[in-house]
Amino acid sequence: MSFVCPGCSCLCDDIEIVDGRILHACRRGEEIFEKYKENRAKPMVKGKEVDIDSAIEEATEVLKDSKNTVIYGMDTTTVEAQQLGIELAEKLNAYIDDNSSFCLGEFVEAILRKELPTTTLEDVRDRAYVMVYWGANPFHSLSRHMSRYSYYPRGAKRPRGYEEDRFLVVVDVRRSETAKLAKKNAKFIQVDNDDELVDSFFKVMEGKAAKYAKEAGIILNEMKKSDLNVIFGGLGLKYGLKDLGKFVEMVRKMNEVAPLYFIPAGFHANMRGFNETLFEKTGYVNKYSFKDGKGDVDFAFTSLLQNGKVDTAVIIGTDPVSSLPYDVASKLKEVKTIVIDPRMSPTARVADIIIPSAVSGIEMGGTMVRSDGARIKLEVIEERDVNDIYILKKIEEGL
């Protein structure tokens, strides 16, 4: 039997456990399966350990009294739990947001709005020739991305694999581990300003001189050899670009030269699931207010905390104390914090109420959405009754 690794948005579905050994997983994935019983959260209210039902009841009471609640996270739980989280936000007339609002959400939104053309990782494996890792270092962030889906596999229409049938481009501000792979049939472009490379592609297509004219020219020519080329955009791209619209326009214009697609590279296992689930319900991928009936930058979790707009935060399966700047994370002390998480994370350690949940993909089944939009069914190794679905249902029933 194969399991799905919930460690990142690759959602590798070939994990096997044989005689206690975890097979095929990357280092992170192996650890997720091996150590899922370690550092588990305990039900707590204001620093005192309680039983799970008391923690849920206390959380429900806090939410009943709250005037402005934000529900945040859910990128590591299943689509089914995300649907319940969104329902809960609606019932509470609350704000809802996830990590994607400061991660790759705007790229996912552009894909869902059909502004950026996209494809599947299977198509990339079978057909892609030019593959650009832009501001992404899968060596650390998506460890099996290149071996399962992109550079190394011998695809149906790319039988000679990376030796001759792929053209690798890495764009980064430093010579990352992935950049070091860019040798034969490859190009590493070290940028200081990503917008300058975007400008260069435009100028080369217009026959003008540009800072990265040589590199852009080579890539555009290589793209003509294939009916499928792809950009994998990571956080380096997100924070390197001043204007996403210009990047989207660049991809559109490059498609006049040869087919080019975009797939986000990076982020939590089911961040795209959250984006798609909220988008289906509201037309927005994140930063949504049920009270105002719209999405807005002011409704980002970070803005709400910094502007003192909420009195209660329900944080599900994510760790803002570790991932958000101190100026934002330190505002958590000014609101009532309810953390629902399998782990005793740094955020759980500052929470008023901790409700321990199950590890998705190990203790809870369901669906997650891979970075390219493929829906993947999770298997269960050891079912745990108290999971995100149970907790969210109990809270909603208690309101």
Added chain:
Amino acid sequence: MRFSKFLKVEAEIVVARYALVSDETKSRFEPVIFFHPEFAKRSGVKEGDVVEVEANGRAVKLKVKLSESAPESGGIIPNGIFASYLTNFDGFKRFKANIEVAEGEPSSVGEIIERVKP
């Protein structure tokens, strides 16, 4: 006594995912900074040193490791609690920091949590 103990140098810091410094149970996160070997040499910093990294009016102490994947004019701080403590959204994944060789142990996760919610 090393002369570099009196020097403060400016470094370009890139915040990047680094899979080998944390575990997936959220119980361990190494207080570490990866300097490019050339930058370390120029700055008089050696592998194993503890340095104070200061940015945006906040400082942490991190243990030095060397990596040729680091930017040539500075280092990488792995994506996580120490990098987040130093950054703001204006330089969330790339910022300038002042570096100085320091005495004592590297900062702990507990220290940062204490600063977030005393």
